[in-house]
Amino acid sequence: MASETPRRLEVSSASGPTVLILEPQDRDDVCLNTLTEGSFKEKIIDVDFHLIWTSPVFLRLGEGLRERIDGPDAALAQLHNRWPPDSHPEYAAAKRRCVDAITRRGSSELARAAFIEAAALAKVLS
Structure with a gap:
């Protein structure tokens, strides 16, 4: 590897x-x-960095193209590296849920729901 x-x-x-x-x-x-x-x-x-959600989440950050997020690892990368500076409490909750899913301490679909909520509040949900 x-x-x-x-x-x-x-x-x-x-x-x-x-x-x-x-x-x-x-x-x-x-x-x-x-x-x-x-x-x-x-x-x-x-850990499992290869978790895939049952359906992807689509984002549009800034003036960029529509981006497809397929699982908690990709969602965590977006939250950590590319998220708008104005973060809500849901932002931290989404990060925690994604880490929990990757480390197999939580549900991947709960991470997806938290990520969608954070994306909607940050106005990046496409």
């Missing part, structure tokens, strides 16, 4: 912001390095 670049995700929780650095180990596992207030922990978690 080709080496993939680690992904850096910032997730908010009740204990404060956490930076997750996801380093692919093989097809279904990832090394999760967690940095919280200067501490460092490492553990292997089971």
